Amino acid sequence: MMELRHLRYFRAVAEELHFGRAAERLHIAQPPLSQQIRHLEEELGVTLFVRSTRRVELTPAGQAYLERVEAILDAVDVAGLQAQRVAEGRQGTLAIGCVGSATYSLLPRLVRALRQDLPELDVSVRGEMLAPAQLSALISGQIDLALLRPPVGGAEVVVETIRRDRLFVALPEGDQRCAGESVDIDELRDAEFVTHAGQGRSVMNGILASICAAAGFVPQIRHEVAETSTLVTLVAAGLGVAIVPEPTAALGVAGVRYLPLIPGAPTVELAVARPAGVPSPMIEQVLTVLRRVAADDH
Template sequence: MELRHLRYFRAVAEELHFGRAAERLHIAQPPLSQQIRQLEEELGVPLLVRSTRRVELTAAGAAYLRRTVEILDAVDAAAGQAQRVAGGQEGTLSIGCVGSATYSLLPRLVRALREELPGLDVSVRGEMLAPAQISALTAGEIDLALLRPPVSGSELVVETIRRDRLIVALPEGDPRATSDQVTVTDLRDAEFIAHAGRGRSVMNTVLTSICARAGFVPQIHHEVEETSTLVTLVAAGLGVAIVPEATAALGLAGVRYLPIAPDAPDVELAVARVAADPSPMIEQVLTVLRRVADE
C-alpha cells in the first residue's frame, strides 16, 4: 500500500464517481479502477459497491474513508510544517536581553514576532548580563542575545542595532531632581548604585569611565545585577544611577530621570548570535528586530 492508493480512494469515495475522480486526479479511469481493486484486495474487504449507475461506500469503506482523510491531512500538514520550518516561519526561539532593553525593546519585539511570524514559539530571558548571555549563546541555551558591546568571541556575530542615550536616575527627594538636567560633575559627591562590576556588566565600566572624564571616582555603595533592582534602590533613596534612557520605560514611582548636559554620552545595544547558525528563522527574526529597533 502506498499513499497514492489512499489518495485515489479518497477521490473516488468523495466523488462517488470513477469518471469525476479520474478527472480530479488527472489520470485515466481504467488505471484508477485497477488501483482501487488492488487496495481492496490488500485490505481483504470491499470498500465500494459498484453498479452501472452509481458507486456507494460500504460500511467498511465509510470507516476507512474517515481514517484515510485523517492520514492524508496529517501528511499534508507535516509537509507544510517542514516547509515553514525550512523557510524560517516556524520553530522555537529563545532571546536573552540586558535589563534596560527588557522593558523597552523586548516587549515590542515579541509583539512584532507574534504578528509577523505566528509560527514561532518565542521565549525570553530578561535581565541577563552580557557574560551570562554569551555563555548561554555558546551553550545553545539562547538563540539571540541583546546586550551591550564590547563582545568577545570569534564564534559570535555581533551587530549594533541602536545607540541609547545615557541619563541619570535620581530619587524624587534628591535636590538635583528639581533641575531640568544635570552634569556628571554635579554627581561628584553622590552615592551611586551601579551594575555589577569586575567585568560582569559593561554599564559598570561605562560609569567609571564617564566619572573619570569628569575628574572623579564614583562612590559606589551598591552593586546589583538586575536593572529593576537598581532602579528600585534609587526609588528607595539609596543613591543615584547612570542608566540607558530605555530604562525609563520601567516607570517605577519615586524616580526622576534627567538628561546629562552638555552632551549626553550613549552606549550601543547589539544583537549577537552564533556564527555557525545562519538559519532562515534567525534571519527573519533579525529583519523584524532591526525594524523594531529603528522605530
C-alpha cells in the same frame, strides 16, 4: 506495494462516488484509476466499493477504511505544511536573553511584533541578564539571541548594533540636581552611586567608571546590584544615583527622575548577538522583525 497516491485515489473515488469525476479531479484517465483501486482492494483483501452501471457505493469496509485514510492524509498534509513553515523560519522555538534596560522597553514591543508577524513561533524570554551571562547562555545553546550592551567579543558569536541609547542620570525625587533639565557629570563627583555588578559582570559598570575617569574622578559606589529593577528601586529609596540607558525610564518606578547626562550627550549601544555561522531561517526572520522594531523604537 501500497503508496500514498493509492490512498488519495481511494479518497477521491469515495468522496465523488463516481470514477469519471474522481479521475477528472485527480487529472488522470479513468481506466488507470479503476485499475489502481482494484489493486488496492486485492492488496487489502476486501471489497471497498460496490459498482454498478448506475452508481458506486462504499461497502461497510470501505466506509471504515475511508475514516482512517482521511486521518492519514490529513496528517501527511499537516506534516508537509509544518515542514515548509519550519524551513521558512516561520515555526519553531526561540529563546531570547535581554539586558535589563531593554527588558522594559524594546523587549515587550519585540514580543508583540513576533506574535503578530510569526504567530506560530514559540517565544520565551529571559530578562534582566547581564552581558556575560547572556554570552554564556548563547554559546551553550540556552538562548538563541542575546540583546546586550557591547563590547562583546569572541569568535563564537556574531554581533550587530541595532540602536544607540542616550545615557541618563536616575535621581531620587527631591534631589537638588533634579531642578535642571540635565545633569553635568561634574555634579556627580560627590554623589554615591548605585550600579550594576562590577568585576567584568556588567558593561554599564565599566561605562560608569570610564565616564567618571574622563571627568577626573572615581565614582563612589554604595551599592552593586544584578538587576535594573533593583537598581532603580534603590535610587527611588534615596540610596544613591545611577547612570542608565534612557529606556530604563520605561520601568516606571515612582520616586525617580531621569535627566540627560552631559556634556557630549554620551550614548551606549544596544546590540543583538547570535551564534556564529549561517543563521537559520528562523533567526533571519526574527532579526528582520527586531531591526524594524528597534528602528520604530527611536
